[in-house]
Amino acid sequence: xxxxxxxxxxxxxxxxxxxxxxxxxxxxxxxxxxxxxxxxxxxxxxxxxxxxxxxxxxxxxxxxxxxxxxxxxxxxxxxxxxxxxxxxxxxxxxxxxxxxxxxxxxxxxxxxxxxxxxxxxxxxxxxxxxxxxxxxxxxxxxxxxxxxxxxxxxxxxxxxxxxxxxxxxxxxxxxxxxxxxxxxxxxxxxxxxxxxxxxxxxxxxxxxxxxxxxxxxxxxxxxxxxxxxxxxxxxxxxxxxxxxxxxxxxxxxxxxxxxxxxxxxxxxxxxxxxxxxxxxxxxxxxxxxxxxxxxxxxxxxxxxxxxxxxxxxxxxxxxxxxxxxxxxxxxxxxxxxxxxxxxxxxxxxxxxxxxxxxxxxxxxxxxxxxxxxxxxxxxxxxxxxxxxxxxxxxxxxxxxxxxxxxxxxxxxxxxxxxxxxxxxxx
Amino acid sequence: xxxxxxxxxxxxxxxxxxxxxxxxxxxxxxxxxxxxxxxxxxxxxxxxxxxxxxxxxxxxxxxxxxxxxxxxxxxxxxxxxxxxxxxxxxxxxxxxxxxxxxxxxxxxxxxxxxxxxxxxxxxxxxxxxxxxxxxxxxxxxxxxxxxxx
Numbered sequence: 001x002x003x004x005x006x007x008x009x010x011x012x013x014x015x016x017x018x019x020x021x022x023x024x025x026x027x028x029x030x031x032x033x034x035x036x037x038x039x040x041x042x043x044x045x046x047x048x049x050x051x052x053x054x055x056x057x058x059x060x061x062x063x064x065x066x067x068x069x070x071x072x073x074x075x076x077x078x079x080x081x082x083x084x085x086x087x088x089x090x091x092x093x094x095x096x097x098x099x100x101x102x103x104x105x106x107x108x109x110x111x112x113x114x115x116x117x118x119x120x121x122x123x124x125x126x127x128x129x130x131x132x133x134x135x136x137x138x139x140x141x142x143x144x145x146x147x148x149x150x151x152x153x154x155x156x157x158x159x160x161x162x163x164x165x166x167x168x169x170x171x172x173x174x175x176x177x178x179x180x181x182x183x184x185x186x187x188x189x190x191x192x193x194x195x196x197x198x199x200x201x202x203x204x205x206x207x208x209x210x211x212x213x214x215x216x217x218x219x220x221x222x223x224x225x226x227x228x229x230x231x232x233x234x235x236x237x238x239x240x241x242x243x244x245x246x247x248x249x250x251x252x253x254x255x256x257x258x259x260x261x262x263x264x265x266x267x268x269x270x271x272x273x274x275x276x277x278x279x280x281x282x283x284x285x286x287x288x289x290x291x292x293x294x295x296x297x298x299x300x301x302x303x304x305x306x307x308x309x310x311x312x313x314x315x316x317x318x319x320x321x322x323x324x325x326x327x328x329x330x331x332x333x334x335x336x337x338x339x340x341x342x343x344x345x346x347x348x349x350x351x352x353x354x355x356x357x358x359x360x361x362x363x364x365x366x367x368x369x370x371x372x373x374x375x376x377x378x379x380x381x382x383x384x385x386x387x388x389x390x391x392x393x394x395x396x397x398x399x400x401x402x403x404x405x406x407x408x409x410x411x412x413x414x415x416x417x418x419x420x421x422x423x424x425x426x
Numbered sequence: 427x428x429x430x431x432x433x434x435x436x437x438x439x440x441x442x443x444x445x446x447x448x449x450x451x452x453x454x455x456x457x458x459x460x461x462x463x464x465x466x467x468x469x470x471x472x473x474x475x476x477x478x479x480x481x482x483x484x485x486x487x488x489x490x491x492x493x494x495x496x497x498x499x500x501x502x503x504x505x506x507x508x509x510x511x512x513x514x515x516x517x518x519x520x521x522x523x524x525x526x527x528x529x530x531x532x533x534x535x536x537x538x539x540x541x542x543x544x545x546x547x548x549x550x551x552x553x554x555x556x557x558x559x560x561x562x563x564x565x566x567x568x569x570x571x572x573x574x575x
Contacts (some may be wrong), residue, residue, distance in 0.1 A: 361443070363490035365465045366434075369547060373430050381465050395466040395488050424434050425491070 023324040028316065029405050031056040042375030045410045050195050050223060050354055050401030051379050052245045055309070059249055062308035066301045073297055075274060089300050092307030093290070096255050099310045100221075100240065101231040106289035107263065109256040110298055114222040115145040117241035117256035118189070120293065121218055122149035124266040125239075126187065132158035135184045137215075139177070139201070140166045140391055141194040144384040146220045150189060159186075166391065170197040170346035174205060181213050188217045192224035196383040196399065197346025198329075198354030200224070207236050216262065222246050222254075226403065227325055227352040229318045232257050244302065248403075249309035253302030256293070263289050270295040321404040325353065328402055332411045336400075339418055345397050356383075356397040359418065362425045364398040370424055371398075371417045378414075432543030433550065434491065437499075442491035445498035447484040447505075454484075460560030460572040462552055467493045471501075471560045478508045485557060492550050496541065497557030503538055509565050516558045523554045 029035050032054045037044055046054060066088070072081035074089050090105075097105045111117045126149075130136060136150045140163050147161075154161045162185070164177035172190075181188070188210045193200050207217045216238035224230055226247040232240045239258045245251040258266075268275055268286050272295030277285040286292045313321070332355050337344050341360040359367055368380035379399045382389045389395060400414055451457075451472035459470050467489030474482040483501045488494075504512040519538055522528045526545035528535060544554045552574040563572045 363488075363494075365467075365490035365550075365553065366492070369433070369550060370430060373428075386466070389466065395468070424430060425439065 023320060023404070025324070025405065025407050029407075031058070031312075032405055033057060033060070035405060039375040039377070040373060045374070045376040045413050047400040047402065047406065047410065047414060048377045048379050049226070049403040049406075050246070050383075050399065052251065053226060053248045053403050054405070055248055055250070055305075056312050058312050059305045059308045063250060063301050063305040066304045070304075071301075074300055075291075085300055088304050088307075089298070092303040092310075095307040095310040096242075099314070100225070100242070100257060101233050102257055103233060104260055107257055107260050109258065109263070109290045109293045110303055111254050111256050111293075112252055112299075113243040113245070113254035114220055114241040117239075117254060118146055118218065118220065119149045120256055120269045121239050121258070122153045124269050124293075125216075125262065126150070126153040127157070128265075128267055130154070130157050130159045130186045133184060134159040134186045135162050135182070136160075137162045137164060137177075137180050137185050137188045139164045139172050139190050141170065141172070141197060141199060141201075141388055142189070142191055142385065143195050143220065143222075144386070146189050146191060147387070160184075163387075166199075166388075169348050170194065170199045170388075170392075171348045172199070172201055172206075174202065174209075177206065178209050181210055181215060183213075185210075185213070185215050188215055189220070190217065191220045191222075192230070193221075193227065193352050193354075194346070194385075194388070195223045195354070196385040196388045196397070197348065197356055198223075198351040198401075199346060199348040200228075200350035200352050202350075203235055203237070207238075211236065223353060228322050238262055244306040244309065247309055248312065249306035250299075250302045253299045253306050255306075260289060263293070268295070269293050272296045274298075316404070324404055325402060328406060328408065328411065329353070329355070331408055332400065332402070332414070335411055335415050336418065339415060339422075341422060342418060345392055345394065353403075354399060354401045356399045358394055358397055359421060359425075362421055364396040366425070367398045367418070367421050370421045371414070374413065374417045374420065376414055376417050428543070428546035433547055435540045435543065437537065437540045438495040439491060441495035441498040445485075445494055447501035448486065448498065449484050450486055451482060451484045454482075456564045456567065458560050458564035458568060458572060460487075460556050460563070460574075462489075462493070462556055462574040464575065465490065465553075467553065467556055469493070469497055469557055469560055471497070471557060471564050473561075473564055475509070478510070480504055480507055480509065480512060483561075485560075489556065490553050492544065492553040493556050496554045499538055499540075500557050500561060503536065504561065512561065512565065516562060519558060520555060523551050 034054050070084050072085045074086040093105050093108045096108045150161050162180050165173050210217045218239035219237045221240050222243045225242045243254040275287050275295040277287050343358050345356040364380040381396050454472035456473040461468050469487035472484045483505050485497045523544040526542050559572050
């Protein structure tokens with residue numbers, strides 16, 4: 001594989017090639033310092049990537065280099081460091097722009113993460129365009145962050161939140177979704193990939209259906225971007241959101257992508273410095289995009305770290321990541337699905353990154369504690385998606401979520417851990 | 427390193443699989459709901475009290491092995507006790523699951539002493555005490571749902 005050779009990676013003597021993808025996972029693991037540590041005397045098996053991913057050395061170095069060598073406020077001074085910090089911040093924006101193939105860097109708004117990105121759209125586009133009797137359409141598989149901002153908006157405006165149903169496999173029922181698109185629908189907000197089930201939604205079809213009725217679509221891409229190539233122009237998404245920390249960058253930063261035309265027409269989100277052109281007590285004029293939506297001193301180090309994460313992903317190649325993870329997920333699904341007493345929750349044909357499961361007679365919380373004793377980190381609970389739990393009639397699930405640094409051996413360790421759970425509760 | 431067997435003692439596993447007093451009480455004059463929003467554990471505690479005495483107690487709901495076994499064994503432990511005795515028992519139990527110690531009151535705890543291993547697993551303390559907090563709310567006649575958060 002040629003792409004692996006370009007990796008900003010330390011040399012590794014181990015060259016295990018998992019599956020037939022030629023993906024050098026051992027070499028990649030060497031880029032992530034935390035993966036070398038022990039947990040309770042056992043090797044860490046980190047399978048909680050949908051909650052947050054680990055960070056490669058290049059990201060950690062970029063953040064510390066910024067604070068050690070480049071720290072200054074941006075867009076402020078004429079001095080050397082301020083210019084350097086500003087240009088590094090701009091470069092990070094360009095990296096995000098290219099990564100999701102936005103038409104223009106002005107369409108990349110830095111925010112704290114996907115949650116803030118969705119709230120931004122609800123509080124600006126939503127308040128300006130959703131009125132009494134209107135509807136916002138979401139799906140039954142949304143994360144709370146793509147439910148509650150719309151509930152707040154609907155409550156304020158006397159609008160209604162509609163929910164498109166999912167089937168027993170955890171797939172959106174597209175016919176029902178289409179029927180819910182009416183003249184009252186002012187916005188569709190939908191996850192690209194479900195954080196609790198791993199379902200990959202047919203985003204292109206969803207957007208086409210909505211656009212046929214001139215309804216804009218916000219796509220929550222937090223769980224998609226770490227696993228697959230996303231092209232916002234090809235999708236024709238109106239808004240697309242991402243969180244750096246779920247894609248190997250620092251916490252506390254993310255991006256709202258919006259079509260320039262929509263962003264231009266939206267009122268500002270927060271007021272403050274940097275988002276204005278001029279201020280008098282009589283009248284303030286707002287800055288141009290993207291700064292109109294970036295009030296106050298931004299997380300410059302976060303943006304630079306995020307940019308470094310994207311460069312790292314580009315060096316590996318997102319298509320290579322997708323291919324490897326597909327093998328890993330298929331292997332994991334077969335392995336876990338064949339364990340007696342294990343029921344997989346979410347069996348959509350198209351899935352990414354996540355295996356959610358329950359073990360007969362054992363509460364997921366107990367599963368999590370027992371696996372933790374083996375050094376295996378998974379998430380247990382409702383995954384900030386309580387409506388999904390209600391849909392499947394369960395209080396919670398155990399969720400193993402993968403990144404490209406996970407291995408077949410780690411899936412085996414998880415399977416052995418599950419056997420141990422069954423022994424304790426036998 | 428904490429041992430799983432300290433947490434998942436046989437008695438606890440047995441109660442989680444076959445909880446006692448696991449039903450509603452039609453004639454209950456005091457009840458309360460408890461909820462752990464982090465993991466979704468949810469219990470209702472029902473009581474029939476006469477004067478200061480807890481004459482009958484039962485519970486319903488869903489939760490992990492620790493929370494369910496704790497609720498089950500709590501109902502056994504406080505049935506027939508006075509309200510003051512139940513509160514005192516909760517104090518002793520709370521100390522046990524948070525510190526692993528019990529002030530030499532271990533005998534008062536009786537079977538509840540099996541929960542001492544919970545102190546080795548700090549994130550599970552809320553599981554062990556959810557039913558007890560709910561009991562306390564029922565005794566105090568609180569209307570709002572009890573939350574661990």
